[in-house]
Amino acid sequence: xxxxxxxxxxxxxxxxxxxxxxxxxxxxxxxxxxxxxREQIAHYNREGYITGLNALxxxxxxxxxxxxxxxxxxxxxxxxxxxxxxxAHMKYGAVWDLITHPRIVSFVxxxxxxxxxGWGAHFxxxxxxxxxxxxxxxxxxxxxxxxxxxxxVWLAIDDADVANGCMKFVAGSHLQGPLTYRRSAAEEDNVxxxxxxxxxxxxxxxYNELRxxxxxxxxxxxxxxxxxxxxxRRRCGLTLRYCTPDVRGTLGWNNExxxxxxxxxxxxxxxxxxxxxxxxxx
Numbered sequence: 001x002x003x004x005x006x007x008x009x010x011x012x013x014x015x016x017x018x019x020x021x022x023x024x025x026x027x028x029x030x031x032x033x034x035x036x037x038r039e040q041i042a043h044y045n046r047e048g049y050i051t052g053l054n055a056l057x058x059x060x061x062x063x064x065x066x067x068x069x070x071x072x073x074x075x076x077x078x079x080x081x082x083x084x085x086x087x088a089h090m091k092y093g094a095v096w097d098l099i100t101h102p103r104i105v106s107f108v109x110x111x112x113x114x115x116x117x118g119w120g121a122h123f124x125x126x127x128x129x130x131x132x133x134x135x136x137x138x139x140x141x142x143x144x145x146x147x148x149x150x151x152x153v154w155l156a157i158d159d160a161d162v163a164n165g166c167m168k169f170v171a172g173s174h175l176q177g178p179l180t181y182r183r184s185a186a187e188e189d190n191v192x193x194x195x196x197x198x199x200x201x202x203x204x205x206x207y208n209e210l211r212x213x214x215x216x217x218x219x220x221x222x223x224x225x226x227x228x229x230x231x232x233r234r235r236c237g238l239t240l241r242y243c244t245p246d247v248r249g250t251l252g253w254n255n256e257x258x259x260x261x262x263x264x265x266x267x268x269x270x271x272x273x274x275x276x277x278x279x280x281x282x
Contacts, residue, residue: 005279007087008252011144019250022147023140023178025221033110044111048174048222051208053215055104055155061213067094068157068236072125080282082125083132083191088238089121090256090272091279099240100260104153107217108242108261111151115262117269119253120241124191125157126165126229133228135190136170136199138179139241140220142192144250150220150243156210157236165229166209167216167237173202174221189228199223245269 011019027045031038036050044050056064071092072082088095098104099118108116126132140148160166173179182197184190199205202223208216218224229235245264249257257269264271 025174026149028111035106036110047171049169049218051216055215056213078282082127085123093275095121096274105260112244115245116260117243117257118260119257122239125236128232131189132191134226135195136223136225137194138221149247153215153217153240155215155238156212159212160210160235164231164233164235165226167226169206170199170203170223171206173223174219
């Protein structure tokens with residue numbers, strides 16, 4: 001039964017503090033990329049991100065947006081928020097199709113190698129005027145994964161620009177290793193619960209404007225966040241998380257990892273099949 005599915009457990013900060021994790025950036029070495037240019041790979045190593053990649057054609061974006069429109073309407077009608085759809089590749093066939101999408105995976109392979117695990121998918125849908133921010137943070141500080149060989153593909157479902165709260169990066173901050181953060185205060189209206197203070201000290205701020213169907217890629221150690229959506233337009237993005245198969249996940253995180261390219265030599269990742277029917281929970 002779909003309602004009986006068990007998803008990975010999110011660790012407490014105390015649990016993460018007790019884990020022996022390798023939180024150091026591992027640069028890409030690829031002299032013969034197939035899709036990305038060598039300049040883009042050098043930019044990823046130096047700045048921690050690549051942006052403006054054309055992932056989906058307009059017709060495909062339209063189909064995905066229609067699915068997302070219906071999904072958000074259903075989720076919010078049940079009283080859940082527009083940021084609540086996690087484990088999405090485990091719940092919805094349409095998202096499984098995106099995390100395994102050949103074009104998207106081709107970008108990732110040029111950065112991680114031919115063996116790739118797709119382990120997470122989470123919608124970040126900023127509704128018009130919802131007042132929410134995403135404070136400066138590093139993804140790796142939330143995840144019970146080691147070593148730090150994970151990246152995020154941020155796929156724009158809608159156009160994302162400064163007016164509707166596009167993502168922003170601190171260029172080069174991934175080279176600083178794990179940074180000190182504090183618990184976010186209630187008045188910050190932060191979608192998450194961590195805030196890195198004075199993030200601008202670690203590099204230049206870059207606003208990640210994307211057209212629908214484009215994507216960006218960023219390291220799990222790159223400082224990033226987003227500001228309030230003050231526009232009358234939704235800003236929805238789907239985060240797709242990938243790592244190399246030698247990364248180890250605890251608390252059930254390995255159960256949600258799909259072999260999207262190559263192989264998993266140690267069979268550490270669960271490699272679940274495409275959902276037969278869409279999940280009917282929240």
